[in-house]
Amino acid sequence: MSIISRQxxxxxxxxxxxxxxxxxxxxxxxxxxxxxxxxxxYSAAGASHGYSLLWTLIPITVALIVxxxxxxxxxxxxxxxxxxxxxxxxxxxxxxxLMGLLLAANLGNTVANFAGxxxxxxxxxxSRFIAVPVGALFVWLLVVKGTYRQVExxxxxxxxxxxxxPVSSFFAHPDWAHALVxxxxxxxxxxxxxxxxxxxxxxxxxxxxxxxxxQASVVEKGIKVRDYKLVRWDVIIGMITTDVVAFFIIVxxxxxxxxxxxxxIASAADAAVALRPLAGQAAGILFAFGLVNASLxxxxxxxxxxxxxxxxxxxxxxxxxxxxxEAPTFYWLYTGLVVGGAMIVMIxxxxxxxxxxxxxxxxxxxxxxxxxxxxxxLSNRIDLMGEYRNSRTFNVIAWTTSIVMIxxxxxxxxxxxxxxxxxxxxxxxxxx
Amino acid sequence: xxxxxELENLPVFDVKGEFLGRLFDLGVNPSQNNLxxxxxxxxxxxxxxxxxxxxxxxxxSVRSVQTRVxxxxxxxxxxxxxxxxxxxxxxxxxxxxxxxxxxxRVNDVDFDIQPTDGYSELxxxxxxxxxxxxVRRLLxxxxxxxxxxxxxxxxxxxxxxxxxxxxIEPDPxxxxxxxxxxxxxxxxxxxxxGDILEELSRDExxxxxxxxxxxxxxxxxxxxxxRMQAALLESISPEKAADIVEEMPPDEAADVLQEMxxxxxAGVLADMEKEEAKEVRGLLGFEENTAGGxxxxxxxxxxDTATVEGAIAALKNFEGxxxxxxxxxxxxxxxxxxxxxPLARILLAEASTPLADLAADPLIYLPVHADxxxxxxxxxxxxxxxxxVVDERCHLLGVVTSxxxxxxxxxxx
Numbered sequence: 001m002s003i004i005s006r007q008x009x010x011x012x013x014x015x016x017x018x019x020x021x022x023x024x025x026x027x028x029x030x031x032x033x034x035x036x037x038x039x040x041x042y043s044a045a046g047a048s049h050g051y052s053l054l055w056t057l058i059p060i061t062v063a064l065i066v067x068x069x070x071x072x073x074x075x076x077x078x079x080x081x082x083x084x085x086x087x088x089x090x091x092x093x094x095x096x097x098l099m100g101l102l103l104a105a106n107l108g109n110t111v112a113n114f115a116g117x118x119x120x121x122x123x124x125x126x127s128r129f130i131a132v133p134v135g136a137l138f139v140w141l142l143v144v145k146g147t148y149r150q151v152e153x154x155x156x157x158x159x160x161x162x163x164x165x166p167v168s169s170f171f172a173h174p175d176w177a178h179a180l181v182x183x184x185x186x187x188x189x190x191x192x193x194x195x196x197x198x199x200x201x202x203x204x205x206x207x208x209x210x211x212x213x214x215q216a217s218v219v220e221k222g223i224k225v226r227d228y229k230l231v232r233w234d235v236i237i238g239m240i241t242t243d244v245v246a247f248f249i250i251v252x253x254x255x256x257x258x259x260x261x262x263x264x265i266a267s268a269a270d271a272a273v274a275l276r277p278l279a280g281q282a283a284g285i286l287f288a289f290g291l292v293n294a295s296l297x298x299x300x301x302x303x304x305x306x307x308x309x310x311x312x313x314x315x316x317x318x319x320x321x322x323x324x325x326e327a328p329t330f331y332w333l334y335t336g337l338v339v340g341g342a343m344i345v346m347i348x349x350x351x352x353x354x355x356x357x358x359x360x361x362x363x364x365x366x367x368x369x370x371x372x373x374x375x376x377x378l379s380n381r382i383d384l385m386g387e388y389r390n391s392r393t394f395n396v397i398a399w400t401t402s403i404v405m406i407x408x409x410x411x412x413x414x415x416x417x418x419x420x421x422x423x424x425x426x427x428x429x430x431x432x
Numbered sequence: 433x434x435x436x437x438e439l440e441n442l443p444v445f446d447v448k449g450e451f452l453g454r455l456f457d458l459g460v461n462p463s464q465n466n467l468x469x470x471x472x473x474x475x476x477x478x479x480x481x482x483x484x485x486x487x488x489x490x491x492x493s494v495r496s497v498q499t500r501v502x503x504x505x506x507x508x509x510x511x512x513x514x515x516x517x518x519x520x521x522x523x524x525x526x527x528x529x530x531x532x533x534x535x536x537r538v539n540d541v542d543f544d545i546q547p548t549d550g551y552s553e554l555x556x557x558x559x560x561x562x563x564x565x566x567v568r569r570l571l572x573x574x575x576x577x578x579x580x581x582x583x584x585x586x587x588x589x590x591x592x593x594x595x596x597x598x599x600i601e602p603d604p605x606x607x608x609x610x611x612x613x614x615x616x617x618x619x620x621x622x623x624x625x626g627d628i629l630e631e632l633s634r635d636e637x638x639x640x641x642x643x644x645x646x647x648x649x650x651x652x653x654x655x656x657x658x659r660m661q662a663a664l665l666e667s668i669s670p671e672k673a674a675d676i677v678e679e680m681p682p683d684e685a686a687d688v689l690q691e692m693x694x695x696x697x698a699g700v701l702a703d704m705e706k707e708e709a710k711e712v713r714g715l716l717g718f719e720e721n722t723a724g725g726x727x728x729x730x731x732x733x734x735x736d737t738a739t740v741e742g743a744i745a746a747l748k749n750f751e752g753x754x755x756x757x758x759x760x761x762x763x764x765x766x767x768x769x770x771x772x773x774p775l776a777r778i779l780l781a782e783a784s785t786p787l788a789d790l791a792a793d794p795l796i797y798l799p800v801h802a803d804x805x806x807x808x809x810x811x812x813x814x815x816x817x818x819x820x821v822v823d824e825r826c827h828l829l830g831v832v833t834s835x836x837x838x839x840x841x842x843x844x845x
Contacts, residue, residue, distance in 0.1 A: 079633030088524050092539065092569035219633075224663050315537030315561065 025217035026068065026231070026238030028152070028301075029210050031159050033242050035298035036116020037109070039291060041204040042246045043271040045197050046253025048263055051175075051182035054250055056198055057243045058183065060205050063401045064239040067372065070379050070390070070398065071211045072235050075218030076228045077388045082215040083313035085384070086374055095313045101367040103333070106209055106306040108360015110341030111353060113295040113302070118345055120291035123272065123284045129346060136342035139300045140335065143320070155297040161290035165248035168278035174255035183247070196415050203412045205242065206405060208367040209302060211375065212309045228388070252277075303337035365413035369406040376402060433557065434494060436518055436541040437568045438577055443496050444474045444484070446503045452476055455497055459515040460556065462611040467594065469543070469554035472497065473509055473517075483509035492545050492552045494577055500551065514609040518556075521599070526632070527559060528598035528640075530616045533624040535631040539565035542591060559597050562590030602635040604642065614643045622648065626655025629664075637664050642672065650679030653688075662691035665700070674703030681753065682708070683728035683836065686715035715830070723807050724800040726840070727821045727830030728756075734787065736762035736770045741783045743773070756833055758817045762787055769820055769828040771795055797822050800829055804840060811837045 045053045071082060078085060087095040114132055121131035214235075223231055257263060257273050265271045272287035307330050311318035317327035324331050344356055376398055380390050390398060442455040453476035461470035472484040483506065490500035499506070516522070522538050529536050540560040546553045564587040571580045598617050601607045617625060617640065625644075629637050629652060641649050641664060653661050653676065665673040665688060677685045677700055689697040689712065701709050711729050718724030730752035734742055743760050750757070760778065762771035771791035781790055796810060797820040810819060811834060819832045 079635065087537070091524055092566065093572075096566075096570055222634075222660055222663055224666065314566065315539065 024234065025072065025214050025221065026234035026236075027241065028156065028217065028238075029068065029214045030238035030242040031156060032213070032298050032301050033205065033207070033210060034159075034162070034245055034294060035109070035113055036120075036291060036295045037112045037204050038246070039249065039294060040116070040265070040271065041200050042249035043253045043257075044265050045201055046250035047257035047261070047265050047270075049194060049197060050254040050258040051179045051251070052187055052189070052194075053197060053201065054179060054183040054247065055186040056201055057247055057250075059404075060202060061239055061243040062397075063202075063405060064206055064242065065236055066394075066398050066401050067206065067375070067405075068210065068214055068235045068239060069232055070375055071215040072218050072231050073228065073388055074375070074379055074385070075215040076223050076225055076231055077385050079219055079222075081219055081309065081312055082212050082371075082375070083309040085378055087313050087315075089378060089381075090374065092314075098367065098370060099310045099313050101363045101370075102208065102212065102306060103310060103337075104363035105207075105360050105367055106302050107337055107340060108357050108363070109207070109209065109302050110299055110337050111344045111356055111360070113299040114341050114345040115350075115353065116291055117295035117299070120288040120295060123288035132342050132346050135296060135299070136338050139296060139303075140338050143300055143304050143334070144331075152300075155293060155300070158289075158293040159297075161286070161293060162245045162248070164275055164278055164286055164290065165245070165252045168275045169248055169252040169255055171277035172252065172255035174251050174259075179251050179254070195411075199408050199412045199415055201246075202405065202408045203361070203364070205246070206368070208364060208371045209305065211371055213301065213305050216305065216308065225388070299338070299341070303334050303341070306337060307331075307333040362413050365409045368409045369402075372402040372405065434492075434543050434545060434554075435560070435565070435568060436523065436543065437565075437572045437580075438494055439492075439543065439554075440519065441573065442494075444472070444499070445496060446499045446506075447490065447501055448503075450503055452499070452503055452506070453480075453482060456481065457517050457519040458554065459512075459517050461514060462516055463514060463609070466611065467555045469556070471512075471515060481509040482506050486553055489553070490551055492554060513606050516599070516610050521601075522559065526600060526636070528600065528617060528628055529561075529592045529596060530598050530620065531592065531596040533620055533628065535628055536561045536592070540568055556594045558591040558593050560589065560591050563587035564589040600632065600636045600639055602639045604639075607639065607643065612643075614640060618644050618648045622651035623655045625652035629653075630656050630660070634663065634667060638667050641676070642668060646675045647679045649676045654680055654684050658687050658691050661688045666692055666696055670696070670699045670703050674700045677712070678704050678708045681728050681756075682711045682715055682730055683726065683830075685712045687725075690716060690720065718800065721804045722800065723798045723802040723804065723819075723821045723832060724829070726804060726807060726832045726836045727800075728833065728836075729830045730756070731761060731818075731820075731831040732757055733761040733763050733828060736764050736788055738762075738787050739783065740778050740781050740785050740787065740790075743778050743787055744783075756835075759792075759831075760787070761820055761828055761831070762791060763828055767828060768826045769795070769797060769822050772818075772820060796820075798832075799824065807832055808837055808840065 074080075074082070074085065080088075083095065083099065086098060114135065117135050118128035118132050121135075122128065218231060252275070253265075253271075256276060257265065257270070261273055262270065272284045275286050278286075308318050310316075310333055311327070311330045316329045318330040319327060322330070344353060348356075376390075376395070379385055380395065382389055436458070439455055439458065444452045444455055446452055453474040455472060456475040457473040458469045459471035459473065460466060460468065464470065468486060470486050472486075472489065474482040474484060476482050484497075484499055488499050488501045488506070490498045492498075518541050522541060524538065526535050526537055528534075536559075538559045538561060542557045542560055543554045544557050546555050564584040567584040567587050568580055571583065575583075596616070598614060599610070599612050601610060601612050617628070620628075625640075625648070629640060632640065637660075641653070644652065653664070656664075665676065677688065680688070685708075689700065692700070701713065704712070715724075715727070715729060718727075732743075732746050732750050734746045738746075746760070747754075747757070758775055760773045760775065761769060762773065764770050771788060772795055773787050773790045774792060777790040778787070796814055796816065798806060798810065800821050800823055802821075807819065810816060811832075817834050820828055821830045821832060823829055
């Protein structure tokens, strides 16, 4: 081997080592994004509209990458979390309001995930009155006892479950040509159900917690500015993974539930039908396993990270390395979200949960535009970002993305007040 | 006592009672007086920013500020790096509370109105980080001031006297202009400085480390995770990094250099004193998870025929940190390890006692390539404080100390 190529090999090996050290925030964010709400929404999209919504995944992926790349870059360059930056640049009141909204939005997300956990466990025959408290206690102990870091790898490994969808699609012999054309060729129907579904897909895929979470994890990893390029790959790979998973869930559901079935999903058992070509009678168990894993993964991360940002933004002590006495607000917030989320799922009937999920959708809907606008302004600041501030081309893409996202999110808020059209939050009601 | 939340947005009038604008920010000029508000920034109509100096102020109250000069004598505000601005540089920013050894975020700033020669002056009293101050920020401008005082009084108040506040300014030139020094911070225990460093972003860490003396910086750095140490040392100049690494215990220096990209660690090593660099280089060769990767080369050894007198002479000549010397090591003429003598035994023995008579029995040691788990097991089993490490021919190479083992255990958890 010549000297140059040997050096190149060494260079590549070194890059790979650094990449493995840097990788994580994007991929974890992406996998948490495929939580119970995500799985149900993609299933419903495929079940009710076949392949015709696949084209939305490409713009969604671009938007996700643009937005998440921006926060990751801010995290690397400033070494500060998004809540910290907003507090330092926009003051206490703004931060307080945003944190209040984040709290409300993520309470709703936690509820949705415990509900997903309950419906997954119902396929194993467990009552939600037993499953939910046990699940909540498990998550709470996992995090408070500090074993989360190890279990995170288990959650991540269990995400291999998503491979079941491409395999199942393969066995179901979908119309691949049709599916691929539908992916690249936008089609549009002015039918209310179709529009609602698009809004739902965007809403469930791009959520405000992701920006806070990703920036905080990039900061926590202490990634050097020099390694920033690798962070960008982490984001790109992660976000593409999310949407590849979404793609196969939609295709699998389109090839099964849409083609031969009821075209609607009223329960976890209905959604599991998509896995029948692969798993046959065991489809329910396979689906339940994936749903339970996704729900637990998200319910470990969301309440904890919410407690972090709220405390950091407001300048209160936070962190699991502190004792309860030192950081009471932090622990109360975390415990409150877990216990509150679990209680709501246990005590309230699905109809009664609707106002809470509605509130969370509205909070998300107000929060996302604010976060996007603050983010865009911060990432253009020369004193914060220096040479890493947005380029003009990037700004054009980012502002366009944000404006479309804001419009769709506001539509989502409005549409939330028509609960009959909400397949992505209450799968039970979509049949009607 | 008056709060910044109450001062902000106050109407400002000139000597003739003409409305000038609203109070926007307050500036202190630390090169003249680090407590007195030297400049009042007033946002005038048409986006103009006026600048009133403290000599031009007549009176200050919760209702208004009045100047003692007419409007036409006031100049426009020109940005000034030497001015510490309360709203821009202090409010909502992280500062170090030196007294409580913590990083806090400022919610409000407390002032005193001081009459001087018949005029009023504002003096900074404290930074406010309590819940009460947070409530004031939230309600500011939404309710009458006395009502806000009433409500915020229901919540806890936490103030830090201004002299205990250490601001963090990443720009070194501005640090000089604002007279920010970290003398008080440097007096804290290195472990506390380390905790504070961990709370800061990299630029802020850099600001603190650059202003500490090399020895304090090295001790504080040793208290933060190795990855963070490496990232921080990479971001400062190689000369300064070399000065700091020289002051670190050789094993920690080797750990942090191993964490850096080779081209940078080579630069740091090149800038270090020859003696220290050689010691650290020797340690760099060992695998990370072996006894060799854990050991330090700072230890005291004497020939095995020496007496207590000789041991004391060796200790007097030792240049490293004495507080980590718990045992002395005995070697023969071939540098082969033959014994270990606890310091306390030397203390109690006659000057003429041969050290070999005081050696601990049995002698416990490990080969340099032994797994770290074996190191931990030996420390646990024999209740060790230090453990000598040898090569295949039993030459003494270094010593593992219990602090390294403890760190290993804590990190593994």
